[in-house]
Amino acid sequence: MIPFLAVFAVALCVALVIVVISVMTGFLDMVRSSGKTLMGDVVVSYPIRGIPDYERLVAAITAKPEAAAATPVVDTWGLLRMPYPAGDAKESEQIQIWGIEPASFAAVTGFADTLKWKAVPEDTAADMRWDLVRQHASELLDGMSESQKVLLLRLTARDELDGATDDVVRRIVAKESPRDLQNRLGLLSFNLADITKVLGPEGIAVLAEAAPRLWNPDIVISDGLTLKRNGRPAMVSGLHVSKANLRTSTGDYAISAGGHWWMPRFQGTLTTLPIDSRGGLLEPESVILPFANEFSSGVYIIDQSRVMVPIETVQRLTHLDASERVDPDDPTRVLSTTPARATMVLVRATDGVDAETLQAAVRAAYEEFEQAADKAGRKVPLLGRDPGLGILTWEQQNASFIGPVEKERELMRTLFSIVYLVCGALIVAIFWAIVYEKTRDIGILRSIGATRIGIVHIFLLYGLFVGTLGALGGIGLGWLVTTNMEAIHESMSDPPLWLGVAFLVAAASMLLWTIWNRQNGKLLPMLLGVLGSLVLAGIGVGELLIRSSGGIVLWDPAVYYFTEIPHTVDWTSAWITAGGAVICSVIAAAIPAARAADIDPVGALRYE
């Protein structure tokens, strides 16, 4: 009984450390890998005014063997007017606009993998088919044979025509006006099978031409990858930009209004305030762009505030596009030309090249770019001279963020070593009690020739056993909690009613059982029973209280940046922790073991 308590304590401590360290390590890993996903390894940035002739810079960088790919970006802030709600009262959101070259951008970042929609979601597809059929009702009706119309009537009239023969229905069809029939088309339930039967291949062909992506999911992805819809420039917004995307308890997304507000069906208006060369504000620029797809990088602040737009469009919006200054008196005379500019160039390292090496290579490339510009008489921002110009690795750029998280993890490790001390103290106390209890037995062992080392050995082995069992249990428990983090968090933010009720029922039955089994007035079982049921009832009531107050959200994506809680066990740390626990247990056991060895056998044996 008592040794089990020790095993349990060790297991709890180990599990606690494993869970905390795993979550923090997972968090750090997410921060690190999100950098690669979002920005590549090294960023050349020159905000607002932009780097002119950036194509030359990109070429100079990609010429370096350390760089796998490079891509220009124009970033700015603006407003995005969302398509919802309908009418004039549409919402606007402040948004970070990234102008990108889709192909090279996807080569540098993980953009392609972050695209959310691989096909039109089924709810949305039904909704879209309904829209399409109504839009093309008259054309579709013209193409329908009589038997298809009969089927339409049967499908939409439901039970009224149940007994009627085809002839009767045919007569009704003849009497219906084209308008009535068109309305009937709108009454179809929009599953694909019904539509296909009623409209026939010709009708479907009409629809497929009007909305090809409904029948060919590849278009949904390729639209996102090329920032195009129907061949026109389009944008890809972060998944949390639209308030219509609702996160479900399974971690997936549902689209509000039964799939109606799927962003790639709509368009939005982007508005920016361009700045002139002297830093003054110019007239606002705006552009209407359809949504092509949505991206989900997993980094909440990014998914909530960023939209990807073709680079040319953003250059126009920010006046960073190529422009000519002409003589006011003679508009055909070009006084000077300004090349298009990019505010960032993102670079990805060749496999096996670390960010620092790449950074040095990019610096060298920039110097070459600078010298070439100097020779040609072009003006570019100068490295080391222009404070606005930065060539930083992703970690350097986010050092103020990553640094503290790393420190925090180390702090946690240190703080939790105190847990080991608690564990150790517990084992010392428990084993001390055991030694006290076994004093006579130790005397007996000595009397039959057991050595002092032998006695120490027994207790150390015992400590090793308790520590190992506890550590293994702790690893199991830690693994269980860590991998089920999402579910646990979910049940805390929205605790199920049955759980609270179950605890209360358990408490009540334990109390009843205790009263029922009042064993001849023994106090200890009574006390344990009452305490146990009180604890259970406390958990139950607490759970219901949490439920009534709307749950506790521990992992708020807005605070922790990521929409997902890390849920993979950091095995290195886990085994180190477990090993530490075993060593601590053995060391702790050594203290009572030494006492046991020092027991005077004569004293131990003297009395019964």
Next chain:
Amino acid sequence: MSNPLLQTHELCKTYRLGRVEVPVLKGCSMHVNSGEFLAVLGSSGSGKSTLLHLMGGLDRPDVGGGEILHDGSSLASRSARQLDRYRARTVGFVFQFYHLLPELSVLENAMLPGLVPGGVGAVEARKRAHELLGRFGLEHRLHHRPRELSGGERQRTAIARALANNPDVLLADEPTGNLDVQTGGEILDLIQEAHQGGLTIVMVTHDQRIADRADRSVQLIDGRLQPS
């Protein structure tokens, strides 16, 4: 029979209670020859157990307080290791209160001395335990815990344990002190049987009738031994 198997010479043992010194043994000289059955008689508190513990190497006499010789060599000159070995191989203790390990079965208790360093080893110990327990009429109790046994059965288990490593001498400390006359008699029969098998025995008792069973007896009075 040149050397006695065990011999004590002017043995002194003093206990210290706070600042008060309590001399228990004040110069005990005696010897036990190989194959002899010696009884040590003495009233309660006279120091019989103390003497036995000293002879068994469980305790050491006062500094300069005489010596104990085993086969002519002094125990005082032996290291702690050698004393552990001495307890394991040379002597076997039997106590008034049996002193069995409560968590182990009868068989395991009887095997235990075979497992300590210097013991006969697990295989041999098991064989011997089976044989002894069988001889002592305990074959149906092998897997019982000590608490499930009667006092006589416990003491028989304890004797089997004392004989596990085939010792030279059995040191019995009032082995019948906790038993009724009939059961005590049976235990003494066992001991005598072992003696007839060639075992040397030193038995401590306060009962003259029990001492009569021995070849020879000495009396412990006022910390000194005298023939009786």
